[in-house]
Amino acid sequence: MNQAIRRVWIALVILFVVCFGALSYIQFFAADQLSGNSLNKRQLYREFDLPRGAILVDGKPIAESVPTEDGQFTYQRVYHEPEVYAHLTGFYSLANMSTHLESELNSWLTGNSSDLFLDRLTAMFTGNTSEGAAVELTIDDRLQQAAFEMLPDDLRGHIVVTEVKTGNILVMASKPSFDPNDLSVHSTKLATENLKALTSVKGLSPYVNPAIGNRFTPGSSFKILDLVAGLESGEYDLDTPLVNPDSVNVGGANISNFIEGRCSSRTEADLRWITANSCNTPFALMSEKLGNAPFEDVVERFGYNQQLSIPLPVVNSHFPLNMSSAELAQSAIGGFENQATPLQMNMVAMGIANDGVIMQPNLIKKVIAPDLRVIEEPAPKEFSTATTKEIADQVAELMKGPVESGTAVRAQVPGVDLRAKTGTANLPSEEGEGRIVNSWITGFAPGDDPEVAITVALERIDYNTHSRVAVDLMKQMTEAVFNQ
Numbered sequence: 001m002n003q004a005i006r007r008v009w010i011a012l013v014i015l016f017v018v019c020f021g022a023l024s025y026i027q028f029f030a031a032d033q034l035s036g037n038s039l040n041k042r043q044l045y046r047e048f049d050l051p052r053g054a055i056l057v058d059g060k061p062i063a064e065s066v067p068t069e070d071g072q073f074t075y076q077r078v079y080h081e082p083e084v085y086a087h088l089t090g091f092y093s094l095a096n097m098s099t100h101l102e103s104e105l106n107s108w109l110t111g112n113s114s115d116l117f118l119d120r121l122t123a124m125f126t127g128n129t130s131e132g133a134a135v136e137l138t139i140d141d142r143l144q145q146a147a148f149e150m151l152p153d154d155l156r157g158h159i160v161v162t163e164v165k166t167g168n169i170l171v172m173a174s175k176p177s178f179d180p181n182d183l184s185v186h187s188t189k190l191a192t193e194n195l196k197a198l199t200s201v202k203g204l205s206p207y208v209n210p211a212i213g214n215r216f217t218p219g220s221s222f223k224i225l226d227l228v229a230g231l232e233s234g235e236y237d238l239d240t241p242l243v244n245p246d247s248v249n250v251g252g253a254n255i256s257n258f259i260e261g262r263c264s265s266r267t268e269a270d271l272r273w274i275t276a277n278s279c280n281t282p283f284a285l286m287s288e289k290l291g292n293a294p295f296e297d298v299v300e301r302f303g304y305n306q307q308l309s310i311p312l313p314v315v316n317s318h319f320p321l322n323m324s325s326a327e328l329a330q331s332a333i334g335g336f337e338n339q340a341t342p343l344q345m346n347m348v349a350m351g352i353a354n355d356g357v358i359m360q361p362n363l364i365k366k367v368i369a370p371d372l373r374v375i376e377e378p379a380p381k382e383f384s385t386a387t388t389k390e391i392a393d394q395v396a397e398l399m400k401g402p403v404e405s406g407t408a409v410r411a412q413v414p415g416v417d418l419r420a421k422t423g424t425a426n427l428p429s430e431e432g433e434g435r436i437v438n439s440w441i442t443g444f445a446p447g448d449d450p451e452v453a454i455t456v457a458l459e460r461i462d463y464n465t466h467s468r469v470a471v472d473l474m475k476q477m478t479e480a481v482f483n484q
Contacts, residue, residue, distance in 0.1 A: 034162065035276040051075055053109040053132030053406035055089055055101055058141045063089045063102070070186060073102040076183040083177040084148045087209040088139070095191035099207055102221040104311050108133040108367055136238050138365045139167040146480040147173040150473055156203040156459040158211045158342040159214060159477055164350045164450045166380040167359030170311065172211050176204045212314040215339040216459055218422030220278045221440040222334035224348050225302060227275065227395045229294040239270050242282040251325030255284040255333065269344050276401025278422060280333045287332035288325055295328065296321055302356065303347045308362045318342040334425050344443040346455035351386035352395050353450035358383040399443060408441060416482050417447035420474060425462060435463040439470040445478055452481055
C-alpha cells in the first residue's frame with residue numbers, strides 16, 4: 001500500500017513540476033514570441049483597445065491612435081499625409097496584421113518594451129491606461145514631401161537622401177504608394193476588400209518598402225565600385241590611358257559602348273573622360289584584368305551581400321560570387337545578376353563622400369515615453385570602412401565629370417558642387433513595349449564638404465520617353481536640399 005501511495009505521490013510531483021515549468025516558460029520566456037505571433041488574435045484585439053504610441057516626423061504625428069465612438073474599439077489608428085509616408089509607417093490592421101515601422105516598433109508603440117516596465121507598473125497601481133511610447137523619425141518632412149511630389153505618378157520611382165556624416169535618413173520616398181487608412185479600418189471585411197484593390201495596382205505591394213525591399217540592376221551607377229577596385233589595385237590612376245573600343249568580347253560576352261553617347265569619339269582616354277561619359281568597354285576590360293576577387297571584396301565592404309536593419313529590414317543587395325569572366329564583365333557595368341536596392345547605391349555615394357567610411361543608415365531619431373522623457377536616442381555609428389580616404393578622394397574627383405560635362409550635366413545646380421554617377425540598365429521588353437531600362441543616378445553634395453548623399457532610381461521605364469527623368473529629379477532634389 002505504501003509503495004502505491006509513493007508512486008502516486010511521485011507522479012503528482014512530476015505533473016506539478018511539468019505544469020509549473022510550462023507556465024514559467026510561457027510567462028517569462030515565450031511571452032514576447034507568443035504576443036508577436038501573427039496568429040495571436042487575442043493579443044491583437046487587446047492592443048487595439050490601447051492608446052498606441054505615435055510615429056512622429058519633425059515633432060508632428062504621421063501615425064497616431066485617436067479615440068473613436070464606433071463602439072467596436074476605443075481607438076482608431078489614423079495616418080496623416082498617408083501616401084507620402086505609407087512605405088515607412090506601413091499599416092496597423094485587424095484583418096492584415098501590421099507592417100513596416102508599425103510592426104518593427106511594436107514593442108515601443110504598445111508600451112510592452114522593457115524600457116517602459118515602470119510605466120506599466122505605475123499604470124497598474126493607479127488604474128490608468130498604459131500608453132505606448134512615441135517614436136520620432138530622422139525624416140525631414142519638407143524634403144520628404146518635396147521628393148514625393150516630384151516623383152512622376154506614372155512611374156515606379158524612388159528617392160533616398162541621407163546625411164553622410166551620421167547615416168540619418170532624411171528622405172525615403174517611393175511611388176506608386178497607397179493610403180494606410182484604408183487598411184486600418186475596424187471592419188475586417190472592408191480592410192480585406194481594400195487590400196485586394198491595392199494588390200491589383202501594378203508595381204505596388206503594401207507589404208514592401210521598395211526603396212529597401214526592391215533590388216534591381218544598377219547599370220553604370222555601379223561603376224563607382226569599379227573605380228574603387230581599379231584604383232585600389234594600383235594598376236590604374238586618374239591619368240592612366242585606357243583603350244576604349246566601341247565593343248569588346250570578354251569570355252564570350254559582347255560588351256558595347258552606348259551608341260548614342262560620346263564614347264565612340266575616342267579610342268583611348270583616361271578615367272576622367274571615361275567616367276564622365278560612362279563608357280562600358282574600359283570597365284569590362286578592367287574586370288577581365290583584375291578578376292573576381294577585388295570586386296567581391298569591394299562590394300562587400302560597401303554593403304552588398306549583407307543583412308542590414310534601419311530598423312526596417314533591408315533586402316540584401318546581390319553581387320554573384322565566383323563568376324565567369326563574361327558574367328563579371330556584365331556585372332561590372334551593372335548588369336547580369338548584379339542587383340541593388342536604392343538604399344544600397346545611396347550607401348555607395350555615402351562612403352565616397354565620407355572619406356571612405358559608411359555610416360549605419362538609420363530612421364530613428366528618438367523614442368519618447370508617455371511622460372515625455374527620452375528613453376532612447378540612437379547615436380551615429382559606423383557601418384564599415386569601405387575604402388581609404390585617398391581612394392575615396394580620387395573617386396570623388398572622378399564623379400565631378402558626369403555633372404560638369406558628361407551624362408549628368410542636366411543635374412547641375414548653380415552654386416552647388418554636385419558629384420554623381422548615372423546608370424542605365426537594359427531590360428527585356430514585353431510585347432508592345434519600347435526599350436525598357438532601369439535608370440539611376442547617385443551622388444553627393446557639396447563636393448568640398450559633403451553633407452548629403454542623394455539617390456534617384458526608376459524601375460522599368462521606357463527609355464525613349466523617360467531617359468532624362470532620373471537626372472532631372474536629381475537636380476530638383478539637390479535644389480530642394482540646398483533651398484535653391
